[in-house]
Amino acid sequence: MQFVSPEQAAAETGWDLVVVGSGFGSLFFLKRYLEKRPDDRVLVLERGHYNTEDWQFQNGVNSDILPEQTFRHAAGSEKPWDFTIGLGGSTNCWWALTPRMHPSDFKVRTATGMGADWPIEYDDLVPYWQEIERFMLIAGPDELDRFYPGTGPYAQPPHHLSTPDEIMIEKGDGYHFAMPAAKLSRAVEGRGRCCSSASCNLCPARAKFTALNAMMETLAHPSVAIAIESKVTHLDVQNGALRAVHFENGGRDYAASCDLCALGANAIHSPFIALRSGIAGHGVGRYLGEKMLVDAEIMLDGVDHFDGGTDTTAFNLSIIEAGRSSDFANSVYLVKNSFKSGLRLDKGRWRQCLPVQMYVEDIFDYENGVSDDGGDEPVVRFKGFSDYAHAGLDHAMKRLPEVFSPLPIEDVRLTGILPTMGHVQGTMRMGNTIEDSVVDAGLIAHSVRNLCVVGTSVFPTTASANPTLSAAALSYRAVDLLLG
Numbered sequence: 001m002q003f004v005s006p007e008q009a010a011a012e013t014g015w016d017l018v019v020v021g022s023g024f025g026s027l028f029f030l031k032r033y034l035e036k037r038p039d040d041r042v043l044v045l046e047r048g049h050y051n052t053e054d055w056q057f058q059n060g061v062n063s064d065i066l067p068e069q070t071f072r073h074a075a076g077s078e079k080p081w082d083f084t085i086g087l088g089g090s091t092n093c094w095w096a097l098t099p100r101m102h103p104s105d106f107k108v109r110t111a112t113g114m115g116a117d118w119p120i121e122y123d124d125l126v127p128y129w130q131e132i133e134r135f136m137l138i139a140g141p142d143e144l145d146r147f148y149p150g151t152g153p154y155a156q157p158p159h160h161l162s163t164p165d166e167i168m169i170e171k172g173d174g175y176h177f178a179m180p181a182a183k184l185s186r187a188v189e190g191r192g193r194c195c196s197s198a199s200c201n202l203c204p205a206r207a208k209f210t211a212l213n214a215m216m217e218t219l220a221h222p223s224v225a226i227a228i229e230s231k232v233t234h235l236d237v238q239n240g241a242l243r244a245v246h247f248e249n250g251g252r253d254y255a256a257s258c259d260l261c262a263l264g265a266n267a268i269h270s271p272f273i274a275l276r277s278g279i280a281g282h283g284v285g286r287y288l289g290e291k292m293l294v295d296a297e298i299m300l301d302g303v304d305h306f307d308g309g310t311d312t313t314a315f316n317l318s319i320i321e322a323g324r325s326s327d328f329a330n331s332v333y334l335v336k337n338s339f340k341s342g343l344r345l346d347k348g349r350w351r352q353c354l355p356v357q358m359y360v361e362d363i364f365d366y367e368n369g370v371s372d373d374g375g376d377e378p379v380v381r382f383k384g385f386s387d388y389a390h391a392g393l394d395h396a397m398k399r400l401p402e403v404f405s406p407l408p409i410e411d412v413r414l415t416g417i418l419p420t421m422g423h424v425q426g427t428m429r430m431g432n433t434i435e436d437s438v439v440d441a442g443l444i445a446h447s448v449r450n451l452c453v454v455g456t457s458v459f460p461t462t463a464s465a466n467p468t469l470s471a472a473a474l475s476y477r478a479v480d481l482l483l484g
């Protein structure tokens with residue numbers, strides 16, 4: 001990798017592209033851009049340090065900068081938000097579950113009268129998902145094609161299922177599938193297969209796809225210069241065009257001038273930069289949210305679990321396929337192969353329990369978001385998950401015994417709503433016009449046509465799936481629309 005000092009970054013008369021942040025949105029944008037423009041001069045401005053994989057293992061964390069050191073809570077708003085600040089962004093900490101968005105996820109408003117429809121449809125992302133699924137060497141089941149058209153063949157076979165999963169697939173109603181994951185089910189050179197130790201933020205086998213183990217070709221591309229410890233503060237916009245990206249390094253301010261900027265500083269920091277730069281559009285810094293993540297446990301009678309080959313072995317689409325309602329949110333069940341609440345405390349029946357996680361979608365609320373009170377970091381407010389999400393959870397709990405009825409269920413226990421699932425979304429939403437959104441369907445800011453916003457901040461709704469595969473696909477698509 002070619003690291004440059006802030007002085008070198010600022011001295012260049014004009015970068016063809018400045019990329020802000022080096023997480024999923026940014027690096028997939030950069031990878032695609034370099035495929036098309038390999039000789040352009042690109043600068044990556046990354047706020048965090050370069051914490052090598054060895055450093056992360058030795059220190060037991062992904063970064064020495066904690067998320068909560070980078071924002072402040074508004075009064076009475078204590079919900080945590082999780083992400084990595086550092087080279088590679090949250091590719092370092094993610095757990096690499098990679099289902100696609102469901103076709104119905106793009107039409108939430110049409111179905112419920114709430115939230116927003118996406119300005120694109122499922123089919124718009126299919127070629128990009130396919131390409132990225134191959135690149136990330138995703139292990140998954142080709143049978144998903146039934147509900148997610150254009151799926152497969154995946155690059156690797158799915159991870160080994162647990163015994164309850166096999167029963168669900170054999171005796172269930174066809175909605176239970178192995179979970180697609182960017183964790184190897186077969187070793188490749190330099191990387192082992194998933195060890196199912198449920199310590200995915202620091203993957204001991206290097207089975208998990210990260211920027212540092214699988215995107216070095218992009219980061220070390222001869223056209224790319226990287227300035228770390230460079231915190232972008234604002235963008236210089238004149239007459240509707242972005243001229244330069246301002247950043248802070250070692251207590252000093254610098255500016256890097258450029259023709260094009262890809263802003264991918266996550267859904268808390270991108271809007272803060274946009275607010276400081278006067279970027280216009282509906283909802284800049286608004287509509288912050290994520291799905292609700294809920295743990296439950298099924299006590300089984302005579303069937304052992306925990307014999308799967310990865311941390312999350314399967315997901316169940318029963319509720320998604322039944323369709324959304326304006327009364328309650330959509331949800332998906334996941335089967336966890338790790339001891340969420342410990343082993344069962346009945347002698348001889350230690351493994352007769354099935355941890356189930358529920359992802360419950362939420363409708364982003366205009367009042368939740370990021371603001372600038374003149375301090376160094378954004379102020380984040382979140383008034384709680386909506387009634388719609390809570391009703392979705394009630395619905396998912398009610399249907400759980402029926403959905404898992406192929407299993408010998410003794411008891412179902414709700415163990416709790418988790419504080420965060422690390423899916424920060426929604427503050428620079430995409431849409432059709434400046435009256436309803438910040439960026440267009442190609443991720444270009446309505447008000448600044450050489451500013452492209454990447455990453456999960458552009459999501460208009462949470463969607464039912466983990467967001468990152470789709471954020472990467474949106475970045476690829478944005479470059480294709482921009483450069484042809």
Ligand SMILES: Cc1cc2nc3c(=O)[nH]c(=O)nc-3n(C[C@H](O)[C@H](O)[C@H](O)COP(=O)(O)OP(=O)(O)OC[C@H]3O[C@@H](n4cnc5c(N)ncnc54)[C@H](O)[C@@H]3O)c2cc1C
Nearest residue numbers: 021022023025086089090095096097232422455456466468
């Ligand atoms: C514990 C955990 C587990 C997760 N598991 C999954 C999963 O299994 N599947 C899934 O789909 N998603 C998962 N996610 C979510 C996933 O990590 C995010 O959806 C994804 O990383 C978002 O991409 P992004 O580009 O928007 O942001 P990020 O990947 O977070 O990248 C943002 C980048 O911007 C940099 N930055 C921030 N501020 C500035 C600034 N001012 N100047 C310069 N640089 C800046 C950061 O250092 C970082 O490099 C998980 C998240 C967490 C926290």
